[in-house]
Amino acid sequence: MNETSKKRVVSGMRPTGKLHLGNYVGALANWVKLQDTHECFFFIADWHALTTDYADPSQVGSNSYEVALDWLAAGLDPERTTMFVQSHVPQHAELHLLFSMITPLGWLERVPTYKEQQQNLDTKDLSTYGFLGYPVLQSADITIYKADFVPVGQDQVAHVELTREIVRRFNNFYPGKNGAVILPEPHPLLTPTPKLPGTDGRKMSKSYDNYILLSDPEPVIRQKLKTMVTDPARVRRTDPGNPDVCPVGDLHKIFSDGTTLEKVYAGCRSAGIGCIECKGWAADNLIKTLAPMQERRKQYEQNPKQVRDIIAAGDARARASAESTMTEVRNAMGLSQDFEPPQQAAGKTP
Ligand code: TRP
Ligand code: SF4
Numbered sequence: 545m546n547e548t549s550k551k552r553v554v555s556g557m558r559p560t561g562k563l564h565l566g567n568y569v570g571a572l573a574n575w576v577k578l579q580d581t582h583e584c585f586f587f588i589a590d591w592h593a594l595t596t597d598y599a600d601p602s603q604v605g606s607n608s609y610e611v612a613l614d615w616l617a618a619g620l621d622p623e624r625t626t627m628f629v630q631s632h633v634p635q636h637a638e639l640h641l642l643f644s645m646i647t648p649l650g651w652l653e654r655v656p657t658y659k660e661q662q663q664n665l666d667t668k669d670l671s672t673y674g675f676l677g678y679p680v681l682q683s684a685d686i687t688i689y690k691a692d693f694v695p696v697g698q699d700q701v702a703h704v705e706l707t708r709e710i711v712r713r714f715n716n717f718y719p720g721k722n723g724a725v726i727l728p729e730p731h732p733l734l735t736p737t738p739k740l741p742g743t744d745g746r747k748m749s750k751s752y753d754n755y756i757l758l759s760d761p762e763p764v765i766r767q768k769l770k771t772m773v774t775d776p777a778r779v780r781r782t783d784p785g786n787p788d789v790c791p792v793g794d795l796h797k798i799f800s801d802g803t804t805l806e807k808v809y810a811g812c813r814s815a816g817i818g819c820i821e822c823k824g825w826a827a828d829n830l831i832k833t834l835a836p837m838q839e840r841r842k843q844y845e846q847n848p849k850q851v852r853d854i855i856a857a858g859d860a861r862a863r864a865s866a867e868s869t870m871t872e873v874r875n876a877m878g879l880s881q882d883f884e885p886p887q888q889a890a891g892k893t894p
């Protein structure tokens with residue numbers, strides 16, 4: 545496939561600091577694969593982080609850097625992928641502003657994550673203009689690159705749907721030259737996410753302190769697995785268990801090879817193995833998967849200039865693409881930089 549025939553995907557990730565297995569399995573691993581088949585734009589959504597963390601932005605910069613390291617470690621390839629930082633491309637903010645003119649308030653109040661998040665993050669005051677407008681910013685992020693597809697988890701599909709509605713309204717109001725459609729409607733590309741619970745059995749999340757980082761060293765991974773919850777029915781060593789209802793079993797299904805899996809299923813169901821042994825195998829396989837990533841991370845950690853150059857190059861590519869869309873958008877909305885005198889209406893004399 546040559547570059548021009550490839551469909552374009554655009555996706556963003558909030559800078560939450562060092563990434564965990566849930567981030568990898570739920571998004572990053574899929575992004576790495578998409579590089580083979582699509583033209584990829586991936587960015588660190590630092591403005592999005594500010595919609596909830598505006599009162600203390602002290603971690604946003606370092607968290608963004610950690611995310612970039614983990615992306616490179618996981619195998620995002622700067623030769624093939626445009627990886628950049630959202631706030632380094634101010635055109636996103638301009639399109640956000642223009643979209644905000646045409647987005648009815650009702651559409652935003654109806655976005656399911658709006659009320660949910662406001663309730664979940666009840667320690668923060670999220671009754672702000674920026675938080676309500678979050679999905680409009682996301683719509684600008686996607687549209688400014690004329691994305692064909694947006695790889696997202698189920699929780700973000702509503703945002704892509706809203707993007708499509710905003711784009712339709714935009715195209716309706718502002719046709720391009722000769723009636724051309726300026727902005728294509730993006731499609732969500734639902735990421736298939738295998739179940740990956742944290743060490744306490746709940747969804748893996750930074751806010752639950754139940755996560756395993758991609759960058760956790762071997763002893764830390766072994767320790768975290770030791771305390772991981774198992775099939776609650778397996779109280780004694782002699783009780784049979786079921787890997788399908790065990791968080792350790794879920795880890796095996798994602799990271800272990802077929803031979804290990806067979807041993808786990810047979811041994812667990814017959815009480816032939818103990819959980820400690822089983823967790824040891826899970827740790828072995830996980831460590832084996834993470835080893836090449838951690839090796840790459842170390843290289844980049846020792847080479848901050850290289851990381852900075854990679855992001856700067858991504859920023860520049862993203863800005864060029866974003867600016868080209870914005871030129872069309874400005875012209876269609878009567879904001880052309882070629883400031884011209886009013887046209888005289890035909891037939892009238894001044
Ligand atoms: N809202 C997304 C999240 O919380 C992150 C994001 C921001 C995004 N802009 C985007 C995802 C554009 C896809 C496309 O996970
Ligand atoms: Fe879970 Fe393994 Fe114990 Fe079975 S043996 S309950 S899969 S940890």
